Amino acid sequence: MQQPAPQASDLATRLVHHDYLPPAGFVAPQPGVHKASTVIFPNVAAMRSREWKDKSGYTYGLHGTPTTFILEERLCALEGGLQCVLVPSGLAAIANVGLALLKPGDEVLIPDNAYGPGKDLALGELARFGIRHVLYDPLDPADLAARITPATRLVWLEAPGSVTMEFPDLCEQVRICRARGVTTALDNTWGAGLAFAPFDLLGDGGGQGRAGSLGVDISAHALTKYPSGGGDVLMGSVITRDAGLHMKIKLTHMRLGLGVGANDAEAVLRALPSVGLRYRAHDEAARTLAHWLQQHPAVAQVLHPALPDSPGHAHWKALCGAAQGGQGAAAGLFSVMIDARHGQEQVDAFCDSLRLFKLGYSWGGPMSLVVPYQLASMRTRPTPHLRPGTLVRFSVGLEAVQDLQQDLQQALDRAFAAG
Numbered sequence: 001m002q003q004p005a006p007q008a009s010d011l012a013t014r015l016v017h018h019d020y021l022p023p024a025g026f027v028a029p030q031p032g033v034h035k036a037s038t039v040i041f042p043n044v045a046a047m048r049s050r051e052w053k054d055k056s057g058y059t060y061g062l063h064g065t066p067t068t069f070i071l072e073e074r075l076c077a078l079e080g081g082l083q084c085v086l087v088p089s090g091l092a093a094i095a096n097v098g099l100a101l102l103k104p105g106d107e108v109l110i111p112d113n114a115y116g117p118g119k120d121l122a123l124g125e126l127a128r129f130g131i132r133h134v135l136y137d138p139l140d141p142a143d144l145a146a147r148i149t150p151a152t153r154l155v156w157l158e159a160p161g162s163v164t165m166e167f168p169d170l171c172e173q174v175r176i177c178r179a180r181g182v183t184t185a186l187d188n189t190w191g192a193g194l195a196f197a198p199f200d201l202l203g204d205g206g207g208q209g210r211a212g213s214l215g216v217d218i219s220a221h222a223l224t225k226y227p228s229g230g231g232d233v234l235m236g237s238v239i240t241r242d243a244g245l246h247m248k249i250k251l252t253h254m255r256l257g258l259g260v261g262a263n264d265a266e267a268v269l270r271a272l273p274s275v276g277l278r279y280r281a282h283d284e285a286a287r288t289l290a291h292w293l294q295q296h297p298a299v300a301q302v303l304h305p306a307l308p309d310s311p312g313h314a315h316w317k318a319l320c321g322a323a324q325g326g327q328g329a330a331a332g333l334f335s336v337m338i339d340a341r342h343g344q345e346q347v348d349a350f351c352d353s354l355r356l357f358k359l360g361y362s363w364g365g366p367m368s369l370v371v372p373y374q375l376a377s378m379r380t381r382p383t384p385h386l387r388p389g390t391l392v393r394f395s396v397g398l399e400a401v402q403d404l405q406q407d408l409q410q411a412l413d414r415a416f417a418a419g
């Protein structure tokens, strides 16, 4: 055992080697923030033998600290997984999965309505490494089935899709991939572990690995959104229920150096206890506004999976309908198609006229946000289920819903007054 440092005479030395001990017998609701790049070993033998991969000890900040280990455990509890890695953003979670599981000659399937930057990763780094990606129709399981080849190693799933909010038949998609032995990875940012259980899609507890259970193999989550809840933290997680799959992801995670900062981990830990309450509040407000907007003459279509005429609504109902005491669960996101008779300029003026909905990317924080999208550049296949028009995506925050409705009303009146 190394001895404690002797009382040094030099102040510089004493400021480094003070006799700090972590507090014993101190218990508080929130865990402490343990910050480390360096972790101190008691002796050389411990330094040589300690194993980072199985979390049996601490070795280096990048391999984890008490703060990140606790966050990993709580996220496993949230999503029903067994293993977790934390990464610096939701996009890094997507990248970690692809780079861990794919090699030259492999194919990855991505839904056409997937989170855009994930598709850019496939067009950029994955293509450069000789990995092919194929886009499939998220609303047609037969299209997914037809695109799986012997080279397909990974299928990305997203429920609902980004921006256009189509809800796929997730269970059928997973069945198709399982039957062909292809690994599935779900971008679970929207569901957040709250709207449905990604490892137990049938809700029968089968996610524990029982025969006949149905669940995804990997859940990637942009903690940036609801788990952080503040619009002020970037982080992601990759959760699994299979030790071998986790180890592949973990090894790539380590070789790429994708660690997270302790203060950010603490911010997410602090926000997690309220994530269910916040999710429900965002959901209720978003549904109120989405229903209300359906009446407006300038709005050709409202895209929100809980609305009966939204694409894939029946699949949303089957998967998420029993949550929240039977009213179903959805995130606080929806899009509208502004009728094609209004041009892009008018739609931009509408967004500029909003006062509470701020122009900004991302979602899941307390402040409501709006983004006008140019859909034509974002989809490779026709979207007959979408009415012609210009798409605007709203993320509903935690403001009073009547204030948000008034804000929408005044901006609609201003931009689309002519009808």
Ligand SMILES: *Cc1c(COP(=O)(O)O)cnc(C)c1O
Binding pocket: 088, 089, 090, 091, 092, 115, 162, 187, 189, 190, 222, 223, 224, 225, 234, 235, 236, 362
């Ligand atoms: C925001 C988002 C991401 C990426 O998260 P970042 O932390 O911003 O990188 C990934 N997937 C979905 C569906 C998202 O909405």
